[in-house]
Amino acid sequence: MTAVDLVQAIKKGLLDLLFPPRCVGCREVGSLLCAKCRDEFELVEPPLCPHCGRPRPSDRLCPLCQRDPLQIDGIRSVAYFDGTLREAIHRFKYYNLQDLAIPLGKLMGDYWEKSPLPAEIVVPVPLHPDRLRERGYNQAALLARELGKSIGLPVSENGLVRVRATRPQVDLTAQERKENVSDAFRCSNTELKEKRILLIDDVCTTGATLEACSIALRQVGARSVWAFTLARAR
Numbered sequence: 001m002t003a004v005d006l007v008q009a010i011k012k013g014l015l016d017l018l019f020p021p022r023c024v025g026c027r028e029v030g031s032l033l034c035a036k037c038r039d040e041f042e043l044v045e046p047p048l049c050p051h052c053g054r055p056r057p058s059d060r061l062c063p064l065c066q067r068d069p070l071q072i073d074g075i076r077s078v079a080y081f082d083g084t085l086r087e088a089i090h091r092f093k094y095y096n097l098q099d100l101a102i103p104l105g106k107l108m109g110d111y112w113e114k115s116p117l118p119a120e121i122v123v124p125v126p127l128h129p130d131r132l133r134e135r136g137y138n139q140a141a142l143l144a145r146e147l148g149k150s151i152g153l154p155v156s157e158n159g160l161v162r163v164r165a166t167r168p169q170v171d172l173t174a175q176e177r178k179e180n181v182s183d184a185f186r187c188s189n190t191e192l193k194e195k196r197i198l199l200i201d202d203v204c205t206t207g208a209t210l211e212a213c214s215i216a217l218r219q220v221g222a223r224s225v226w227a228f229t230l231a232r233a234r
């Protein structure tokens, strides 16, 4: 431990004493996400569409993938974007609760232990530089770092860039989302060429953002692109 690390650790210890962490779900003192609230997350469990990862009555391709399949190789998510997980992600993104990356990243690591995906390098979905400046951090990059550490894969944070600021996707239809993010990403990093990429984001809604990223990654010759998100909208 360096002197700087030591000072940081002491500072954090003092802050925890003065302002002990509280669970974002039940407000209980002790940690940012208590075990009880974490156990209440509803996991996205099989059977799933093998391609887009939507829950299905059987593990056959869903109607959307039969009709208009995404180019991305596949999408998987840990839990539904509801209740406490939704609240946790909201605080993680908008209230500077960056330490939530540790328990949230661990959920992704736990999923991976049982259901790993084809991957050689982890790439977070980038924010536009203006948004990054405003927020100070990219929540997807924080998750990617935690996951990368736990599964032993390198993380490329500059490989993919968002070249166009996009509107928030919240109130858009599926078609509008697709148009909103199309051509929003560029990849110029040759280290991603021929690689099996694992794309990381906090939430998957229609998959439009992940698809736009995967198209940019394919353009530089990525061998495969799988996406893995913490949460998934129903």
Ligand SMILES: [Zn+2]
Residues within 6 Å of the ligand: 023, 024, 025, 026, 027, 028, 033, 034, 035, 036, 037, 038
């Ligand atoms: Zn709790």
Ligand SMILES: [Zn+2]
Residues within 6 Å of the ligand: 049, 050, 051, 052, 053, 054, 061, 062, 063, 064, 065, 066
């Ligand atoms: Zn599907």
